[in-house]
Amino acid sequence: MDRIPILQMGKCLLVTIQVDLQDQTALALQDDLATKIEATGAHGVLIDISALELVDSFIGRMLASISGIARVLDATTVVVGMQPAVAITLVELGLSLEGVRTALNVERGMQLLTAAAKERDLDGGL
Amino acid sequence: MDRIPILQMGKCLLVTIQVDLQDQTALALQDDLATKIEATGAHGVLIDISALELVDSFIGRMLASISGIARVLDATTVVVGMQPAVAITLVELGLSLEGVRTALNVERGMQLLTAAAKERDLDGGL
Numbered sequence: 001m002d003r004i005p006i007l008q009m010g011k012c013l014l015v016t017i018q019v020d021l022q023d024q025t026a027l028a029l030q031d032d033l034a035t036k037i038e039a040t041g042a043h044g045v046l047i048d049i050s051a052l053e054l055v056d057s058f059i060g061r062m063l064a065s066i067s068g069i070a071r072v073l074d075a076t077t078v079v080v081g082m083q084p085a086v087a088i089t090l091v092e093l094g095l096s097l098e099g100v101r102t103a104l105n106v107e108r109g110m111q112l113l114t115a116a117a118k119e120r121d122l123d124g125g126l
Numbered sequence: 127m128d129r130i131p132i133l134q135m136g137k138c139l140l141v142t143i144q145v146d147l148q149d150q151t152a153l154a155l156q157d158d159l160a161t162k163i164e165a166t167g168a169h170g171v172l173i174d175i176s177a178l179e180l181v182d183s184f185i186g187r188m189l190a191s192i193s194g195i196a197r198v199l200d201a202t203t204v205v206v207g208m209q210p211a212v213a214i215t216l217v218e219l220g221l222s223l224e225g226v227r228t229a230l231n232v233e234r235g236m237q238l239l240t241a242a243a244k245e246r247d248l249d250g251g252l
C-alpha cells in the first residue's frame with residue numbers, strides 16, 4: 001500500500017496525507033495526481049495534511065512541486081488542515097511554502113476552489 | 127500518527143483508510159467518529175477504502191460496527207471505493223458486510239447521503 005488514494009469530488013481532487021511520505025510515495029503521488037488531473041479535467045486539488053505532525057523541507061518541496069505541476073495543468077492546489085504547531089515550525093525553519101495556497105480546513109479550501117473556478121469562468125471569454 | 131483524520135464537508139464526514147488497520151487504530155477511529163458526529167451534527171459518514179487491497183473479517187466487523195454507532199447517532203454510513211478484487215474475496219469468504227451501505231465512489235456515495243438527508247427532511251414533521 002504505497003500509493004495515496006486520490007478522491008474525486010465533482011471537479012476537485014482530494015488527497016489526504018496520513019503517513020510519513022517517503023521519496024517513492026511522494027513521486028508516485030505526483031505522477032498519479034498529474035494523470036488524474038488530465039483524465040478528469042479537474043480544476044482544483046485539495047491536499048489535507050491535518051494528520052501530519054511534522055512538515056520538513058522535503059514535504060514542503062513536494063507540496064510546492066505538486067502545486068506547480070497542477071498549475072501548468074490548469075488546476076489550483078490548496079493545502080488544508082495544517083496543525084498550528086506545524087505552521088510555527090515551518091516559519092521557524094524558514095520554509096514559507098511560497099506559491100502554495102492554504103486554507104484552514106477542507107470546507108474553506110473547497111470554497112476557495114469554487115471561487116477560483118467562478119473567476120476563471122468569468123475570464124473564459126478571453 | 128496512529129489516528130485516521132476525519133474531514134468535514136458540509137454535513138458529511140469523510141474518512142480515507144490508507145493503512146492496514148490495527149486494533150488500536152480501529153478503536154480510536156470509532157471513538158473519534160462518534161465524537162465528531164456528535165460535535166458536528168453530521169448526518170452522513172463516507173468511508174473510502176479504495177487503498178485497501180484486502181478486507182478481512184476484522185475490518186468487515188469494524189465497518190459494520192462504525193455503521194451501527196453512526197446509525198444510533200442518526201447518521202448514515204456509506205463505504206465507497208471498494209476494489210473489485212476485494213469484493214470478490216469478501217463474498218468468497220462469506221463476509222457480505224450486512225447493514226453496511228456501499229457505493230462505487232465518493233461522488234455516488236455523496237449523492238446517496240444527500241438523497242437520504244432529503245428523505246429524512248420530508249419525514250421531519252413526524
